[in-house]
Amino acid sequence: MGKSTGLLLALPGLLLLAGVVGLPLLYALYLSLTDYTFLKPSMAFQGLRRYLDALQDPYFRHALALTGIYVGLTVGLTLAFGLLLAVLLHQRLPFRGFHYFAVSLPMLIAPVGVGLIWKMILHPELGILAYLFGGRDFLGDARYALLTLALVDVWQQASFAALVLLAGLRSLPKEPLEAAHVDGATPWQAFWRVTFPLLLPVLGVLLILQVVAEARTYDLVYVLTRGGPGTATDLVSFYIYRKAFLGLDLSGAAAMGYLLLVATLSLTALYYRGLTRA
Amino acid sequence: MASALLFAFSLAFLLPLLWTLRSALLPEGLAYALPPVLGPLTLENFRQVLEGPLGRGFRNSLVVASLVVLLGLPLAAGLGYALARYRLGGHPLRFAVLATQMLPPIVLALPLFALLRTLGLSGSLMALVLSHLAFALPFMAWLLMGFFQSFPREVEEAAHVDGATPLTTFFHVVLPLSVPGLFASGVMGFLFSWNEFLFSLLLSGRETQTIPVALSALVTQRGVLFAQVAAGVVLSVVPVALLARTVDRYLVEGLTLGAVK
Numbered sequence: 001m002g003k004s005t006g007l008l009l010a011l012p013g014l015l016l017l018a019g020v021v022g023l024p025l026l027y028a029l030y031l032s033l034t035d036y037t038f039l040k041p042s043m044a045f046q047g048l049r050r051y052l053d054a055l056q057d058p059y060f061r062h063a064l065a066l067t068g069i070y071v072g073l074t075v076g077l078t079l080a081f082g083l084l085l086a087v088l089l090h091q092r093l094p095f096r097g098f099h100y101f102a103v104s105l106p107m108l109i110a111p112v113g114v115g116l117i118w119k120m121i122l123h124p125e126l127g128i129l130a131y132l133f134g135g136r137d138f139l140g141d142a143r144y145a146l147l148t149l150a151l152v153d154v155w156q157q158a159s160f161a162a163l164v165l166l167a168g169l170r171s172l173p174k175e176p177l178e179a180a181h182v183d184g185a186t187p188w189q190a191f192w193r194v195t196f197p198l199l200l201p202v203l204g205v206l207l208i209l210q211v212v213a214e215a216r217t218y219d220l221v222y223v224l225t226r227g228g229p230g231t232a233t234d235l236v237s238f239y240i241y242r243k244a245f246l247g248l249d250l251s252g253a254a255a256m257g258y259l260l261l262v263a264t265l266s267l268t269a270l271y272y273r274g275l276t277r278a
Numbered sequence: 279m280a281s282a283l284l285f286a287f288s289l290a291f292l293l294p295l296l297w298t299l300r301s302a303l304l305p306e307g308l309a310y311a312l313p314p315v316l317g318p319l320t321l322e323n324f325r326q327v328l329e330g331p332l333g334r335g336f337r338n339s340l341v342v343a344s345l346v347v348l349l350g351l352p353l354a355a356g357l358g359y360a361l362a363r364y365r366l367g368g369h370p371l372r373f374a375v376l377a378t379q380m381l382p383p384i385v386l387a388l389p390l391f392a393l394l395r396t397l398g399l400s401g402s403l404m405a406l407v408l409s410h411l412a413f414a415l416p417f418m419a420w421l422l423m424g425f426f427q428s429f430p431r432e433v434e435e436a437a438h439v440d441g442a443t444p445l446t447t448f449f450h451v452v453l454p455l456s457v458p459g460l461f462a463s464g465v466m467g468f469l470f471s472w473n474e475f476l477f478s479l480l481l482s483g484r485e486t487q488t489i490p491v492a493l494s495a496l497v498t499q500r501g502v503l504f505a506q507v508a509a510g511v512v513l514s515v516v517p518v519a520l521l522a523r524t525v526d527r528y529l530v531e532g533l534t535l536g537a538v539k
Contacts, residue, residue, distance in 0.1 A: 005444040006364025013357035013415060020412040021378055024389035031389065081287075088284040095285075102288035105295060107533075108519045110473035112490040113511045116497065117298050120504050126310040128297060159291060160533065167530045167538050205537040216382045219475045223494055237384045244388050245480075257385035268380040272373050275537055 032254035039248050050255035060256055062231060063239035070150055070235055071214045077154045078210055079203065082161025087191070089162065090169045106159035115223030118152045139225055142232040149233050153220055157213070161206055168202030169195070201274070208271045212264050236260060301508035309505035323509035327496075332510045334485070335492030338403065342478075342488055343471035345407045347464045350415045354463060355456075357415075358422030359448060363434075375423075376535065378416040383476045386412060391480050401483030409477040414470050417535075418463040421528075424536035425459035426452070462528035465521055472518050489514045 032050055035042045054060050089099060106114065121129045124137035138148040172195065180190040218237040221227060227234035227242065234242075240260070244253035301309040302324070308317040327333070360366040361375065390409055391400070399405040429452065437447040453460070478488040487495065493510050496503070522529060531539050 003364060003366070005448075006360040006366040008445070009356035009364075009448065010360035010366050011356075013353035013419060016353060016411060017378065017415060020390070020408050021381075021386065021416075024386055024393055024412075027393060028385065028389035031392075085284075085287055088280055088287070091280060093281045093284055099284055099288050102291045104529075105519065106291055107529075108469070108522050109511075109515050110475065110490050110493075112473075112475050112494050113514055116493060116507055116511050117294050119497065120301065120310075120507060121294055121297060123310075123504075126312065126504065128312070128314065131312045155290070155294075163530050164534055164538050171539065202538055205534060209534060209537075212380050216384070218384060219490075222475070222479070223497070237382060240384050240388075241476075250388060250392065253388055257382065257388060260382050261385045264380050264382055265377055268377045269373070271380070271537075272376055275376075275535075276369070 028254045028257060031251050032258050034251050036251045037249050046251070050251050051259065054252060054256045054259060057252075059231065059234070060236075060239060063234050063236040066146065066231075066234060067215060067217075067236040070146060070217065071211055073147070073150045074153050074157065074214045074217075075207065075210045077150070078157040078161050079206065081154065081158040082165050082206070083203075085158065085162035086165035086169055089166050103159055103162050106156045107163070109156065111156070111219035112223055114152065114156045115220045118155075119224055122148065140229055142229045145225055145229060145232045149220060149224055152224065153214070153217065157210065161210070164206050165199065165202060168199050172198050204274060205271070208267055208274070212267050212271075215260070215264060298508045298511055301504050302512045304505060306503060306505040309508065323505045324513065327506050327509045327513065331487060332489065332492045332496060332513070335487045335489040336513065338406075338482075338486055339472055339489040342403055342406045342410065343468045345403075346410045346414050346471040347467050349407065350411050350418055350467055351460060351464050354415055354418035354422055354467075355453065355460065357419040359426050359452065361419065361423045362426035362429075372423075375416045375420055379413060379420065379535065381413075383413070387476050387480050390477070394481060400481060401486055403486050405481045406478055406486065406488065409481055410471045410474055412477075413474075414467045417470060418467045420535055421463045421466060421532050422456075422459060424531070425456060425463070429456065462525040462532065465525045466528070466532045469518055469522060472514075 033046055033048070035044050035046050035050075085103060089096070089103065093099070109117075119139070121127050122138050124130050124135060124140060130136055130138070136144075138144045176194050176198065177190060180194045185193065216237055217235050218241065221233055221235050221238045225233040227238050236256075237260075240253050240256045243256065244250050247253075303319045303321070304317055305320055305322065308315055309323075328336070357375070361372060367374075387409075390412070394400045394405045394408075399408075433451060433455065434447050437451045438444075442451065472488075473490065474488070475490040475494070478491045479494070482488060482491055489510075493507070493514060496507050496510055525532075
């Protein structure tokens with residue numbers, strides 16, 4: 001009785017998911033094993049050749065390496081700024097309501113909107129930031145483009161990270177910190193020896209979520225740089241998109257997508273283990 | 279010292295937004311004059327933007343996001359309840375529901391594009407709703423699962439003792455008492471759909487552009503009409519920012535998939 005009620009309640013949702021997630025993923029798997037392009041829709045079976053091609057494609061490898069750097073940069077900065085901000089917000093400083101409001105705004109904006117806001121600010125001729133920094137083209141110069149993209153991303157993500165870590169700080173038990181205080185620990189020592197270790201589970205959760213989110217970065221690249229200049233910001237999601245819709249090679253793009261999928265699935269498994277242990 | 283640092287952070291978040299608001303309220307010619315000038319404030323940019331493709335994008339996004347919530351929430355409630363109370367499918371199904379939300383959208387976008395084109399649905403609002411549901415449905419189901427897990431079991435047991443069947447209990451006891459959770463998940467689903475870009479870019483046609491797609495097109499089509507782009511950004515943010523305020527205390531929990539309460 002119980003099981004059948006559960007199945008009955010879940011079935012409509014599961015059927016829809018089978019249609020919009022399961023079926024497309026199977027179709028992509030099938031495509032990745034063939035030679036399908038928009039120009040030449042051949043379904044000749046290719047085995048794992050498209051996967052081997054992908055791994056040997058210098059542009060794909062470049063995109064992967066770039067994404068690795070990008071993820072390291074953005075996640076590192078996001079966690080560092082987020083932690084600092086959360087600690088500041090957690091103290092009983094004046095104007096807390098105002099600060100909380102300011103910090104929580106960026107996370108609500110669509111990444112496309114964030115990209116446009118900064119595109120206008122960074123515009124080499126008309127942007128206020130370029131004006132203040134002597135007409136420098138931060139997005140058009142291959143030396144700065146990836147870093148600039150990353151900083152725009154961090155501007156938004158740090159807002160989210162700060163709120164998550166603040167929630168983490170608020171849920172910590174009070175006693176260990178009081179004990180440290182009684183034992184004469186300085187605030188600095190108390191933070192690193194007591195608060196920080198207690199906060200590690202929340203930091204771990206945030207780390208995985210951020211890595212997955214940053215590895216999927218697409219919207220910002222599309223709005224700010226289109227992968228350029230040259231291939232300076234050609235992150236992997238954007239490269240796969242170009243491969244399919246500009247290169248018209250759907251099979252190659254599907255194979256690359258599956259490689260990316262395997263990477264995020266392993267991170268999801270880590271996340272799930274963390275959730276179920278807690 | 280700490281206070282000054284916090285003000286520096288708050289300003290770093292606020293100034294770009296205030297700058298955008300300023301550009302949106304100035305006449306086009308003055309919006310990007312450098313050094314900056316202040317001029318007569320106007321709502322003209324908002325009017326122009328709403329009459330163009332962005333106004334249509336606004337309406338499309340409203341329709342799509344509402345349909346995502348209307349169709350997705352009942353399905354998510356059933357799925358979430360089955361996962362929470364009946365442990366349907368055990369760990370593998372739970373993992374699948376979680377993993378679906380973590381998929382790189384590009385992996386799903388390519389085959390969905392090809393499939394919907396074959397079905398002749400490409401370019402329709404329904405295609406957008408279906409594609410958004412791929413992420414929004416498991417997302418809402420996961421949030422509701424957490425909500426139902428913390429729901430006191432005694433209430434359901436009492437209904438059972440009174441002779442209610444499990445289905446009656448769900449529809450007449452659990453759901454009416456879960457309105458806050460349903461509302462929060464609905465708002466989160468709406469937010470997700472409103473801000474979604476990749477699927478909307480690939481699957482929408484000229485007439486069915488959603489607001490992020492219309493915004494991104496505003497830049498390339500019109501060169502540098504900053505005042506209008508700024509007005510568009512403001513218009514796209516304000517409704518969802520206000521909406522999100524209604525579920526403030528669920529935001530962190532929702533966006534960390536229940537890992538941080």
